[in-house]
Amino acid sequence: MLESFDEIEDLKILSWNVNGLRAAIRKGFMDWLADDPGHIIGVQEIKALTEQLDDEIVEPERWHAYYHSAERKGYSGVAMFSRFKADEVETDLGEARFNEEGRLQLAKFGELTVANVYFPNGSGKNRDLSRIPYKLDFYDALRERLQPLVDEGERILVMGDFNTAREDIDLARPKQNVKTSGFRPEERENLELWFEAGWVDSFRHIHGPVEERYSWWSNRKGIRERNVGWRIDYVLASPGALEFVRDADIHHDIIGSDHCPVSITLDPKVTG
Numbered sequence: 001m002l003e004s005f006d007e008i009e010d011l012k013i014l015s016w017n018v019n020g021l022r023a024a025i026r027k028g029f030m031d032w033l034a035d036d037p038g039h040i041i042g043v044q045e046i047k048a049l050t051e052q053l054d055d056e057i058v059e060p061e062r063w064h065a066y067y068h069s070a071e072r073k074g075y076s077g078v079a080m081f082s083r084f085k086a087d088e089v090e091t092d093l094g095e096a097r098f099n100e101e102g103r104l105q106l107a108k109f110g111e112l113t114v115a116n117v118y119f120p121n122g123s124g125k126n127r128d129l130s131r132i133p134y135k136l137d138f139y140d141a142l143r144e145r146l147q148p149l150v151d152e153g154e155r156i157l158v159m160g161d162f163n164t165a166r167e168d169i170d171l172a173r174p175k176q177n178v179k180t181s182g183f184r185p186e187e188r189e190n191l192e193l194w195f196e197a198g199w200v201d202s203f204r205h206i207h208g209p210v211e212e213r214y215s216w217w218s219n220r221k222g223i224r225e226r227n228v229g230w231r232i233d234y235v236l237a238s239p240g241a242l243e244f245v246r247d248a249d250i251h252h253d254i255i256g257s258d259h260c261p262v263s264i265t266l267d268p269k270v271t272g
Contacts (some may be wrong), residue, residue, distance in 0.1 A: 001062050002039070002083045005110070005268040010246060012038035013114065013266070015159035015235060017216075017259035021046040021079065025057060027256040033060060038263060039083045042105070042116030044161045046077040070102035077102040078160075080116050084109060093141050097134070104142065110271035112241065113149070117142065117160035122181030129181055135163070139190045143197065146238075150198055155241040155270050158199070161216075161233050161259065164191045166201070169211055170231040182232060199236040202248040202264045213250050216259045224258075235264040244270035 005011065014037055018024035021043065033041070049069045050058050059065060063081045068091040070076035080089070090106040092099055105116040120138050124130030142158075149156060164187045168174040177183045195201070207213070214229025223229070237245055247265040254260050 001064065001085070005084065005271045008039065008268055011040075011266045011268045011270065012263060013040040013042075013157065013159065013235070014038040014251075014261045014263040015042045015044070015116065015161075015233060016254075016261040017044040017118070017161040017233060017257060019045050019047075019257040019259065021048050021053065021057065021077075023047075024256045025054075029256055030056060030060075032254065032256070033063070033081065036083075037261070040107075040109070040114060041081045042114065042159055043079050043081075044077075044116070044118035046079050047074050048077060049073065066105060066107065068102045068105050071100045075101070076118055078105050078116050078118050080105050080107055080114075082107070082109075093138075093145060095141065098138055098141060103138065111155050112271045113154065113156045115142070115146070115156065115158040115160075117158060117162075119160060119162045119164070121163045122184070122187060127181075129184075132181060132184070132186065135181075136186065136190050139193075143194055147197060150238045150240070153240045154238065155244070156238040157235055157241055157264065158194075159233075159235040159262070159264070162191065163232055164188060165230050165232050166191055169209055170214075172212070172214065172228045172230070182230065194236060198239050200239070200242050202235045202237050202245055203231075203250065203262065205237070205242070205245065206248045214252070215250055215262055219258050227252075233259055233262045235262060237264070241266070241270060 066080045087108040103118045120135040122132035122135045165171045215233035217224035217229040244267040251261045
């Protein structure tokens with residue numbers, strides 16, 4: 001653990017949908033964590049309660065760990081690992097229907113707020129699109145919760161699995177997926193409201209319109225090898241945080257989930 005942000009030259013923050021933390025651990029997550037991939041790591045879709053996890057991940061060596069699990073076992077949930085102790089961590093989005101699914105952590109590190117978020121998928125149990133209204137309500141609730149802080153110039157990052165690709169460039173087969181949850185017009189229009197409100201996609205800010213950089217691939221055989229993917233994992237920066245951004249990346253070489261980690265690197269002065 002680190003005591004002060006003054007001890008580091010760059011602040012690296014990562015987001016990773018691990019698609020089951022216990023499964024990710026079996027695939028090497030603890031070795032990855034032990035190699036110090038960053039200073040703050042948000043993971044989504046942990047699919048576990050803390051009592052279902054071993055002590056090595058509930059209280060990992062040299063890391064502060066924070067958990068917000070879904071009430072339903074084996075579903076959703078987020079966790080955060082930090083080399084620095086958070087000043088506070090909030091999980092309340094104001095409605096039980098959101099809170100009970102364990103989708104949000106708002107962690108404060110000095111002047112920087114990091115939102116670790118697992119945005120809902122719009123598909124229902126039978127891929128019937130029945131969850132799209134809930135998904136859009138969640139998008140709206142979080143954006144409206146954060147907007148007053150953005151307007152006041154606060155330094156905020158929103159990272160996680162957004163479950164929506166923004167543009168054609170963000171998935172390998174856009175024409176075939178216009179009716180699929182994750183690329184439907186109503187989902188993309190709602191995601192665009194974030195950018196209209198001032199949020200910036202850190203990866204595009206650094207790299208511009210780079211094609212074939214994805215963060216999720218189907219588990220079907222050969223799909224990831226052929227890079228037939230979607231970019232649905234983002235780190236958004238508020239205008240107040242943007243001036244501190246130094247780099248952003250997608251780590252497609254890291255396996256262990258159907259998603260790969262995405263990262264942002266900032267000047268540590270962003271914390272105050």
